[in-house]
Amino acid sequence: MIRRPPRSTPKPSSAASDVYKRQLLELAKVTATETFRSEDELTYDFKWFEVDAGTTTTEIRVPVTYRYHLRMRDSWQLYVTNAVCVVHAPAIRPSQPPAIHTDRMEKSSDEGWARFNADQQMIQLEKTITPTIRNYAGDDRHLGVVRENCRKTVSEFIEGWLLREGHWGDDRLRFVKVYFPGEAEPPRAVVEEGAEQGGSN
Numbered sequence: 001m002i003r004r005p006p007r008s009t010p011k012p013s014s015a016a017s018d019v020y021k022r023q024l025l026e027l028a029k030v031t032a033t034e035t036f037r038s039e040d041e042l043t044y045d046f047k048w049f050e051v052d053a054g055t056t057t058t059e060i061r062v063p064v065t066y067r068y069h070l071r072m073r074d075s076w077q078l079y080v081t082n083a084v085c086v087v088h089a090p091a092i093r094p095s096q097p098p099a100i101h102t103d104r105m106e107k108s109s110d111e112g113w114a115r116f117n118a119d120q121q122m123i124q125l126e127k128t129i130t131p132t133i134r135n136y137a138g139d140d141r142h143l144g145v146v147r148e149n150c151r152k153t154v155s156e157f158i159e160g161w162l163l164r165e166g167h168w169g170d171d172r173l174r175f176v177k178v179y180f181p182g183e184a185e186p187p188r189a190v191v192e193e194g195a196e197q198g199g200s201n
Contacts, residue, residue, distance in 0.1 A: 023072045025069060025071075027070060028149035028150045029068070029146075030142075031066075032063070032066070033063050034063075034129075034132075035060070036125055038059075039057045040056045040121060054111065056111050056117050058122045060106070060107050063100075064099065064100055064101070064133050065099040065101070066133075066136075068150055076088065076089060083173055085176045085177070087178045088179050088180075089178055089179065095137075096134055096137065097134055098134070098136075098137050109122055147180070155178050158178070
């Protein structure tokens with residue numbers, strides 16, 4: 001009989017002990033350089049003509065580390081078929097807030113000939129970084145980057161649990177297949193009773 005995965009492990013590694021105390025399974029992390037850009041164009045409109053005062057452009061480039069986890073208390077579904085443990089795992093969740101590597105932040109600005117607002121624009125742009133990367137962490141693009149690594153982590157976690165439970169081995173379960181919410185599982189073959197086998201008479 002296969003029970004649901006444990007909410008904690010009897011002998012967690014020191015690196016993972018805090019994860020288990022919080023009932024979270026850390027799945028993956030990825031560091032990406034994000035670019036934030038702001039442009040502000042100004043034109044003076046006089047009675048007979050217009051004067052283009054130029055455009056102020058500011059840009060920030062900064063590495064950001066995103067981490068992802070699942071909550072052990074969320075719903076799990078497991079079943080066994082043909083020596084395969086099929087796992088429907090809880091949702092992948094971003095660990096908030098992402099880590100901003102301010103020590104590697106790069107800033108640049110360019111002002112038009114009659115513009116003097118680059119410093120103010122840079123301050124405003126910096127204020128948008130944290131809320132923006134919070135949204136980035138949970139969007140489809142960033143989740144897509146880490147999804148397969150998350151799947152691998154869950155598979156390894158389940159294999160270790162099955163091994164401790166005595167269900168893993170050559171004459172027992174040998175494979176783990178992991179699905180996350182929203183992923184379609186291939187239909188299982190159904191053999192109808194009384195179906196003819198082999199060729200027709």
